[in-house]
Amino acid sequence: MFTIDFASLRLIGLTPAIANQLYALSEQQHGEHLQAGRITEVQRDWITVHHGDSSNRVRVPMRLLHELEAEDSQLAVGDWVLTDNSQGGHCIVVRMPPVSHLARRNNDGRKQALASNVDTALLVMGLDSDFNLRRLERYLALTRAACVVTVIVLTKADISVGAELRLTEVRQRISASVPVFAINGQSAETATTLLPWMDAGQTLILLGSSGAGKSTLTNTLAASHQDTGVVRASDGRGQHTTTARSLHLCPGGACIIDTPGLRSLQLDINEAAITASFDDIEALAQQCQFRDCSHQSEPGCAVNTRIDADRLRNYQKLLREARRNHQTPLDRIADRAKWKVLMRSVKERDRQKRG
Template sequence: MEINFEQLRPIGLTQSIANQLYTLKDPLPDGARLMRITEVQRDWFGLGDGPLEHRARALHKLLHDLQEYGDTLTVGDWVLVEGNAGGELWITARLPPVTQIARRANDGRRQPLASNVDTALLVMGLDDDFNPRRMERYIAMVRASGVVPVVVLTKRDIGRDVQQRVEQLRHRLPPDIAIVAVNGLSDDAAEQLRPWLSQGQTLVLLGSSGAGKSTLTNTLLQEDVQSTGGVRKGDGRGRHTTTARSLHQSPAGACIVDTPGLRTWRADADAEALAATFDDIETFASRCQFRDCRHESEPGCAVRAQVSEDRLLNYHKLLRDAQRGQQTPMERMAQRRKWKALGKAGSARARDKRG
């Protein structure tokens, strides 16, 4: 199979991605072409081959096989595409992603957000959207996926206590995390983010509704490709203006994936991988009196003595979410029955005491 690197490199093809062709079980069919998914709709997919955009459908067998492993096609995937006698294009295979950011639904199902991503721009507004604990969780989940996180604080021009909030994050987050405060409507935003916008790089914007992702996307692309909207006056939450993930190429050369707002984001990583992203906690844990210290109420805990209570609570919450995400449906049902029985027993004891 011939690959036109000169044509595909601008939309993110790398040698490590191309090497994934050797991992496919079936032989490469004659006439197959390598393309990248740029948009996912219910019945069709947008594809890019460099200079042109195409539409295609996916073979039912491919979708079924991916579903068997809790996976599906998503924006950023590299796929093999074949044409039929009627001129229709069909996706027949997917290259295993080099990186993939995903989340777990409430029922434990895995939902990919974007594939083959180099950098995640974690967008948070400097208005009522500002939430350091949420940002801390976002960073942990992105790093556990093997993707570089960059914190982008939007609405610098209208936010409250801008400098204090930026310094609060610098003090709280690991020192190797880049933090950039921007006005998403200003061309300066593209200049501030230029180090991550070089040709062939793929970025995904992640954040809650109303954080300014679509506004920033339009600024980076220098055209209005996404609708934008305001936020509610009561709580600062945004309305869903972006309803589907899509990949676009910026004038600077990078591919940018915009995504709908995240209401919730449950980790798609095991507890061990997530724990490793809290570098400070891992370092201090080696100094705890007990090797199996859980950093809760044990004596001689070095972590509680050095790490803020809020950060430690966030750490425990993230690990609990990860453990729940790895449970099977039967395990979740058993856990619910256990807590229901404990609740009934507690109520019975209370009634006995009251006579």
């Protein structure tokens, strides 16, 4: 008979709602040797699942991989699964549909899973040369689209010149509904600052570029011993100390997913999600004189004079990316045809001017 050791699994994020879903999945599988667990590490050659009392490397059947591929999905750290160990080794039988899921698009356009079943995302950005408001807005669009609570954590406040000025820049540019903290990632006070988001059973993920201080912050919050590295003096970039996503347990019962730094973040979200993350622009757009206002130089625009110019450019860039990423093949063909016609008309006009 399938049972769940709630006390031990709660330490790695189990909630009553997730337990109910796992029970329902077990009844569908009709298995007598099923065990609930959570994926804590995804490497190229293996997957680790924590069952509450122990961690085990598990096999993933090709059947499940094909099913996930058909759904344009992948197994990710944070996924809840049912495993079967009746054949002499642990094997994943089924994955529970994630409550929340974070993913991006690779340069080749394929989806890459980042993490599943996350409650809070800590967007980590250094107050040194890592400081980049456009990138921060991109991360914020990703987490808001996944309905994940977001907290901005600005690291290296103890060694950065002008930290207060940059903290003010972030607060002026980002919605007041998103908490922003400037911290020293090695200080014990940081754990106290972030305590409201670290209740027992909560799952947090650290997102940011290489060298931002994610592994240092993980060590502080989870009392773990992740390797940390220095940043290059020439450009302030990190050197990918963390090479795989992994889940770590915190003393208070929360768990943290540490991730490798992302050199690029191509969003896998639609226009509506982009608009929702720039809600200040959307609210002002309702006051524009023209409904199809592009917020460039149209008369009666309520946006371009009241929104930071760089924030507005970033918003428009993300919208263009979202439209391009969600185009069908026929849409792309139609766009190419439109541009060909436009370019031919420009060339013809130039030819006529030259006589």
